[in-house]
Amino acid sequence: ETGVTQTPRHLVMGMTNKKSLKCEQHLGHNAMYWYKQSAKKPLELMFVYSLEERVENNSVPSRFSPECPNSSHLFLHLHTLQPEDSALYLCASSQEWTGQGFDYEQYFGPGTRLTVT
Amino acid sequence: AQKVTQAQTEISVVEKEDVTLDCVYETRDTTYYLFWYKQPPSGELVFLIRRNSFDEQNEISGRYSWNFQKSTSSFNFTITASQVVDSAVYFCALSEATSNSGYALNFGKGTSLLVTP
Numbered sequence: 001e002t003g004v005t006q007t008p009r010h011l012v013m014g015m016t017n018k019k020s021l022k023c024e025q026h027l028g029h030n031a032m033y034w035y036k037q038s039a040k041k042p043l044e045l046m047f048v049y050s051l052e053e054r055v056e057n058n059s060v061p062s063r064f065s066p067e068c069p070n071s072s073h074l075f076l077h078l079h080t081l082q083p084e085d086s087a088l089y090l091c092a093s094s095q096e097w098t099g100q101g102f103d104y105e106q107y108f109g110p111g112t113r114l115t116v117t
Numbered sequence: 118a119q120k121v122t123q124a125q126t127e128i129s130v131v132e133k134e135d136v137t138l139d140c141v142y143e144t145r146d147t148t149y150y151l152f153w154y155k156q157p158p159s160g161e162l163v164f165l166i167r168r169n170s171f172d173e174q175n176e177i178s179g180r181y182s183w184n185f186q187k188s189t190s191s192f193n194f195t196i197t198a199s200q201v202v203d204s205a206v207y208f209c210a211l212s213e214a215t216s217n218s219g220y221a222l223n224f225g226k227g228t229s230l231l232v233t234p
Contacts, residue, residue, distance in 0.1 A: 042223075111161065
């Protein structure tokens with residue numbers, strides 16, 4: 001495997017289900033991200049992890065719970081979602097932000113298309 | 118407030134035509150970073166270019182070229198002799214070095230480019 005992989009690619013879940021999205025990066029990066037892409041809206045940053053610590057949480061509802069067990073893996077645990085949470089969820093990775101500026105591009109996975117019924 | 122504006126929602130051109138995708142950004146930082154990504158129908162965001170705010174040199178990569186003008190806060194992207202495979206949604210993004218969300222990429226809403234034979 002190369003680059004950033006995401007599983008599953010498609011997921012349909014009921015509002016009472018619990019599911020998890022998985023992301024794995026094979027680029028040696030140590031920062032990972034979750035983005036949400038809804039129709040007609042810009043990509044929204046949800047969570048950022050650097051060196052396995054969460055450093056950014058953009059006011060995301062608690063029904064989304066991230067987990068980063070190591071620098072190569074990132075999960076997004078989902079529970080009691082709403083239909084408006086249906087979207088494409090994209091994972092990305094990059095080099096650690098050094099604090100001197102963010103000039104390391106993010107590499108994205110293919111996304112998980114989530115439908116909440 | 119929208120930090121990145123891509124005024125063109127959809128563009129349709131015939132193969133071999135040149136096409137320019139506009140991007141206007143807004144920031145108070147003196148150090149910032151601009152990006153272009155391509156999102157083909159498969160969904161994966163593909164990194165195209167990163168430009169630092171202190172480097173206004175334009176760049177050419179094959180049929181792709183980028184025109185960065187700080188005076189007008191624009192970072193436009195031109196595809197020369199377009200091909201059907203260029204059909205995709207193109208996103209412009211901004212990252213600000215001093216932002217509290219320094220990791221965040223602020224994306225525009227994207228321009229959907231359709232190249233027909």
